[in-house]
Amino acid sequence: MIAYNQDAAGTVCIVGLGFVGLPLAMNFLARGYRVIALDTDKRKLEALGKGSSHVQDVPDRQILGGIASGRLAFTDRYAMASAAETVIICVPTPLAPDGAPDLGYLLDACRSLSPVLADGQLVVIESSTYPGTTAEQVKPLLETNGKRAGTDFFLAYSPERIDPGNRSLGIHQIPKVVSGVTDACLERVASVYRTAFDSVIPLSSTEAAETMKLLENSYRFINISFVNEIAMLCERLGLNAWEIIEAAATKPYGFSAFYPGPGIGGHCIPVDPLYLQWKAAQSGAASRFIEAAQQINRRMPAYLVQEIEKHLPAGTTVDGARILIYGVAYKQNIADARESTAMAIMEALLARGADVRYYDPYLASVQLPDGSVMARSELSAAALEEADCLLVLTHHDELPVRLIAEHSSFVYDTRNVVAAVRPGAKLVTLGNGARKDR
Ligand SMILES: NC(=O)c1ccc[n+]([C@@H]2O[C@H](COP(=O)([O-])OP(=O)(O)OC[C@H]3O[C@@H](n4cnc5c(N)ncnc54)[C@H](O)[C@@H]3O)[C@@H](O)[C@H]2O)c1
Structure with missing residues (x-):
């Protein structure tokens, strides 16, 4: 005692x-x-x-x-x-x-x-x-x-x-x-x-508990990356990944639903698998699943920039395009942009010469990967009308779906939260290749 x-x-x-x-x-x-x-x-x-x-x-x-x-x-x-x-x-x-x-x-x-x-x-x-x-x-x-x-x-x-x-x-x-x-x-x-x-x-043992945490987060990391791969595949096959995932999720056993998105961020999910991978390497081992998931996750920003460009009006490129981003936090309803994939996407768009602004109800400013600080822009009817593309990255509960739908000319939605836009406007949802105008 x-x-x-x-x-x-x-x-x-x-x-x-x-x-x-x-x-x-x-x-x-x-x-x-x-x-x-x-x-x-x-x-x-x-x-x-x-x-x-x-x-x-x-x-x-x-x-x-x-x-x-x-x-x-x-x-x-x-x-x-x-x-x-x-x-x-x-x-x-x-x-x-x-x-x-x-x-x-x-x-x-x-x-x-x-x-x-x-x-x-x-x-x-x-x-x-x-x-x-x-x-x-x-x-x-x-x-x-x-x-x-x-x-x-x-x-x-x-x-x-x-x-x-x-x-x-x-x-x-x-x-x-x-x-x-x-x-x-x-x-x-x-x-x-x-x-x-x-x-x-x-x-x-403490080793078992430490590994359990890394297993939980590696599981999320791998599954989110896998479902993003499925989303990209569905686009190629002319199918709607969201419809397919919802249907799979009705199975009462053996399937846990994960949904497409712009990539994995935060202080834990992208970091913890690399802790496991590092420890595995000390014993000459490696997780090939973690490696593959990392590759897919890293590819997401470039993929999204390429997709946005594909859907801009004919003759326009990302260079000079006004891109307004909704949501830069790494997940919904939180004020945390650490390791958020939004930062890598903003960086990629800026590198291509886009005029990038963002709105996030939880974050008044963010630090970009180059160390510069960007302040939040407004999200008004006029701001939406001026933008060449409204890019939805984080689906906070406050997302003003109607305002976006009524005033945007082109919405690229990575979260499947905008169901329709006004006549003549364009809506592209990540993973939905079933739309006729894709
Ligand atoms: N954020 C999450 O969702 C989450 C979930 C599960 C596990 N974790 C894990 O929990 C841990 C903490 O994460 P967090 O998100 O709370 O981090 P955080 O950065 O939000 O907070 C950490 C705090 O520790 C303080 N600190 C740093 N060094 C210190 C020291 N030597 N003595 C006293 N205080 C010190 C910092 O000032 C800071 O306030 C990490 O290992 C993370 O992986 C985080």
């Missing part, structure tokens, strides 16, 4: 207050915990301290309520973490410029935590990462000050499975997979997480 500070019972420290950490902090707060919310970004902390949330799924009033209750404190001081029974790490795990995993943020957080680690404390890693990270990278770092995992403190891995923008599923309702570097660590994380999540699923 590992001794721990009884005063710390009921206190959780969340390290990294981003799209994952902040909602997680709110979940523990709602379950009656005291929460120490820790981040190295002082500007973020200042805004949060005033009750201003940067994560759309966390309303300001929730933060203000937490502060008023006296159970929520924001800090950049790792020393504060010693006061918690459980420390949960949710810092970024991006790719390095050479495409290899960049564990810099995670290892920095562990280095900062190690000297202040308290006896009996539970440390849980929630960042997505490759198998072996917790046991081979995190454990030795946390043990540098003489404390042993499983003897003096508990070390666990529990992958985050949050679905940003999903308004129907609370974070506590998503089954929580947990694992520990020893049996005692597993028992400890399972017992703490059972108090905060409706369902807890223990796995045999």
